[in-house]
Amino acid sequence: MICTISPSRLKGHRFPTSIISYAVWAYHRFALSLQDVEDLLAERGITVSYETIRAWVKKLGPGIAKRIRASRNRSSDKWHLDEVVIMIRGVKHWLWRAVDSNGQTLDILVQTRRNTRAAKRFISRLMARWGEPRVIVTDKLRSYGAALRKLELDVEHRAHKGLNNRIEGSHRPTRKREKIQGRFKSARQAQRFLSVHDETANLFRPYRHKMTASTYRQKRATAFEHWNGCAKELAA
Missing domain, CATH: 3.30.420.10 (Ribonuclease H-like superfamily/Ribonuclease H)
Incomplete structure (x- = not known):
């Protein structure tokens, strides 16, 4: 996921949008602390403080969520x-x-x-x-x-x-x-x-027990694509 977005940058940020998007995704997708996300990025050779990640989450997270919400289908009745x-x-x-x-x-x-x-x-x-x-x-x-x-x-x-x-x-x-x-x-x-x-x-936690493995993988790939697309729109 970290390499699937173009190297474009959000205004005022020195890291590519793909890295920022990945950090925000990992923080909200899993039960991780900001320090945990800092370690995940460090293992990939990306040195950034957890305070910077906090700023990314605060700035980018609501924008991505807003776009995901706007694209959702009508709920059940x-x-x-x-x-x-x-x-x-x-x-x-x-x-x-x-x-x-x-x-x-x-x-x-x-x-x-x-x-x-x-x-x-x-x-x-x-x-x-x-x-x-x-x-x-x-x-x-x-x-x-x-x-x-x-x-x-x-x-x-x-x-x-x-x-x-x-x-x-x-x-x-x-x-x-x-x-x-x-x-x-x-x-x-x-x-x-x-x-x-x-x-x-x-977006990322469908009812997996009701799906075949291939269906779940397809939904997961679609979810990644959607998340990355929302991040690209913020960088545009």
Whole structure:
């Protein structure tokens, strides 16, 4: 992957776009620290500090994620919504997440509240991007039902904890990264990081157990091509 992009450079950077793109991809694709990515590049003869990699991730990651998100197909009409607590500087925040019936993350939103107003804000944000679904599956938090009534949506709402297992597992990578990073430093930083992290997972983590080996390899090659194409657009 590191050699598949032309040697063009992003403005203000001395390393080729291929190297920067690879560093950003490795950081978000695997449960690696910035120091781990620094060592991966060092093994390939590329000497760069982890602070520089941090700047690459902050600058290039959101741009690539934005392009990946814009090119995605329409989601399925069945959504699973859930919220999980994350601690930021000792203050409780809530990470709201939505996935479709295929397990693709639709959106995430970090908020300080877990009430009707927060649920309404998140659902409105989802519909502005993806349109109105047919079914919304949630746990038994009453704020979801109240938010849907306020929005006056003609949507089937299924509130049952046992029906929402699909999204419960989607929080695990977040917990893993939260531990590696020593918790998030701010709500803004968590929102920025997780938005890129989830788009990367959507692209590079298909349901492999449902595919043949050849199909998976083809999807992986397509994902690399798409990622590199997005990086090229930033360098243009």
